[in-house]
Amino acid sequence: MFVVCATASGTASAKHFYQYTDDKGIVHYTDVKPGDNVDGVKSTRVRTDRQPLIRMREEGTDDNRTMTFVNSAGGPVTVDIAFVKNENVRTQPPLPARIVLPGRSETPAVHIEPVDVQRGYGYQLRYSAMPGDFRARQNPEARYRLPFPASLRFGVAQAFGGTASHTDKQNYYAVDVVMPEGTPILAARDGVVMTVDNDFFGAGLDMAQYGDRANNIRVVHSDGTMAVYAHLQLESAQVSVGDRVRAGQELALSGDTGYTN
Numbered sequence: 001m002f003v004v005c006a007t008a009s010g011t012a013s014a015k016h017f018y019q020y021t022d023d024k025g026i027v028h029y030t031d032v033k034p035g036d037n038v039d040g041v042k043s044t045r046v047r048t049d050r051q052p053l054i055r056m057r058e059e060g061t062d063d064n065r066t067m068t069f070v071n072s073a074g075g076p077v078t079v080d081i082a083f084v085k086n087e088n089v090r091t092q093p094p095l096p097a098r099i100v101l102p103g104r105s106e107t108p109a110v111h112i113e114p115v116d117v118q119r120g121y122g123y124q125l126r127y128s129a130m131p132g133d134f135r136a137r138q139n140p141e142a143r144y145r146l147p148f149p150a151s152l153r154f155g156v157a158q159a160f161g162g163t164a165s166h167t168d169k170q171n172y173y174a175v176d177v178v179m180p181e182g183t184p185i186l187a188a189r190d191g192v193v194m195t196v197d198n199d200f201f202g203a204g205l206d207m208a209q210y211g212d213r214a215n216n217i218r219v220v221h222s223d224g225t226m227a228v229y230a231h232l233q234l235e236s237a238q239v240s241v242g243d244r245v246r247a248g249q250e251l252a253l254s255g256d257t258g259y260t261n
Helices: none
Strands: 002-006 010-012 016-021 027-030 042-045 050-052 054-061 064-071 077-087 089-092 097-101 105-114 122-131 155-158 176-178 184-186 191-197 216-220 226-230 250-253
Touching (some): 064 077, 064 097, 077 105, 191 226, 216 250
Parallel strands (some): 002 122
Antiparallel strands (some): 010 050, 016 027, 016 042, 054 064, 064 105, 077 122, 089 105, 155 176, 184 250, 191 216, 216 226
16 A cells, blocks of 8 residues: 655746737637737736645555655755655665755655565655755855845845744745835845746735745755745746856846735
């Protein structure tokens, strides 16, 4: 018996649809915005759902299984794997295990087989995924530039450890900068684009409704640390997963998406 349970963070898929009729009278439906030379375009925004950050594929025979993880992100993802329950099975590596999946990779991560092939066996697994390599350590000599044009000046609404929403470990070092929508957002360091969420719209203070719906771009740096540029304007991303970016390069435009007031 093979049962797998999974919990993982994710990314968004495009749900902004366009309809237009070409000069031959053919009606087109697409999620790619037509060019400015196309007339009569109708646009519909549909609520997007998050997709898994990684996917797991189970392969092999009944008595010799391999769990392969597919990481489509442009940078590493850390996966924790553990048994919920098991009977007459062994794994390589032994579980629980923590595995780092390289960016854009397929990794045969866990091999599973019965201890005694003459007996029945079963198991239930659970895995969770976290963006980044848990072993990463910041280069103390790294320098960061402003994530917006240096000629502009903006106030800070919330900084490290802000009591509104920066109290947990994941968000503790976030900085909320107050700026007009449409302001260019620039890369603070060189890096590789790891994930892009570009298709969310709407904002509010309802955590259940808006907590995971902020457009954002995640960039992984050479030392393994990451920067997340969040609350971006709908469909304003100028980069794609896997792109190499330089400090000062425009990534997107500021917006008001996700959990904001």
